[in-house]
Amino acid sequence: MLSVVPTPITVRVPAKVNLHLSVxxxxxxxxxxxxxxFQALSLTDEVTVLAAEEPGIDVHGEGADSVPTGASNLAWKAVQLLAEHSGRDPEEPGVRLSINKGIPVAGGMAGGSADAAATLLALNQLWRLELGRDELSEFAAKLGSDVPFSLQGGTALGTGRGERLVPVLARHTFHWVIALDRRGLSTPAAYTELDRLRAESRPNRVGEVEPLLEALASGDPRQLALLLGNDLQAAAVSLRPGLRRTLRAGVQAGALAGIVSGSGPTCAFLCTDADAAVRVAAELSGAGVCRTVRVAHGPVPGAKLVSEEPAHRPTPPQVHA
Ligand SMILES: C[C@@](CO)(OP(=O)(O)O)[C@H](O)COP(=O)(O)OP(=O)(O)OC[C@H]1O[C@@H](n2ccc(N)nc2=O)[C@H](O)[C@@H]1O
Ligand SMILES: Nc1ncnc2c1ncn2[C@@H]1O[C@H](COP(=O)(O)OP(=O)(O)O)[C@@H](O)[C@H]1O
Incomplete structure (x- = not known):
């Protein structure tokens, strides 16, 4: 008897930066x-799920060596969650994952969350689960605070532990330079460091979010640059004092402003336009303050089946007279 092996499903998923993070x-x-x-940036991972008797994970690309390939991989937790939901054996789910990393690992850009979100979307398709966006978002929140945003993308206001989302109007595209550090930083360690700093002094807190929402709606990067703020920045800088130099170097290279991305140590620099971002990236990469730099723009959509993206759509059949 012929058995039909389902085609592998690939999902592309963006990194995020927190434009405002009030803790x-x-x-x-x-x-x-x-x-x-949150704003989703054009720095992406790709996750492919395929039916296979031997379960497992392959990881390629940026920082692949430091990504776990066992049960602690957040994408594998997503497999187990949906396997359980759909009555499959979570230990023998009959799938392999292939993850291609473009998002820095442990960089404060939600790389693991992105892979988990991509896996939810891909398995929904592979296993024909027909879960809607809201249901997927509920599964996402079980996996981590940032996972719902990785599914949604764009620009969004997050509350609660970051999992309750409302889309935010962001006019125009913003242009960023991303400075990747040599080593990652742990998210729980950054939150603990912030609690410690707050117990012994009064580190500055970011203000209200409304002015930043207005700047996003105006689309003016100069206005937005004045309002970027991250309460975890003090903690990241305290754990990694060298970040001060990186932040200074980006502004000296011509960025409008720089910020630690989430719990760090990646730094994100807002630039006037795409050309300025290329110039800032070139100068920053020569300054010796980070491992490497990337140019990115945002907002971009959240997790998406690669076959749904316009550039990959098959060309319509040609009609010849
Ligand atoms: C800091 C942020 C900013 O967007 O992102 P990253 O910079 O790590 O990417 C997020 O809050 C990280 O979200 P995520 O990485 O999904 O965190 P989770 O897995 O849910 O939680 C990991 C740990 O971070 C701490 N945590 C997380 C979220 C939150 N609102 N408060 C916390 O204290 C807790 O110690 C928790 O055990
Ligand atoms: N799919 C994954 N990609 C990257 N890291 C992962 C993944 N699954 C689990 N991890 C673990 O999660 C930690 C945090 O990674 P990541 O999500 O990239 O950073 P952050 O929480 O700073 O945004 C890493 O140190 C790694 O051990």
């Missing part, structure tokens, strides 16, 4: 209450 007090469950504005 409240630690809650009884250990999470901090946030008010944050």
């Amino acid at each position: 409240g007090d630690a809650r009884p469950d250990g999470y901090h209450e946030l008010v944050t504005v």
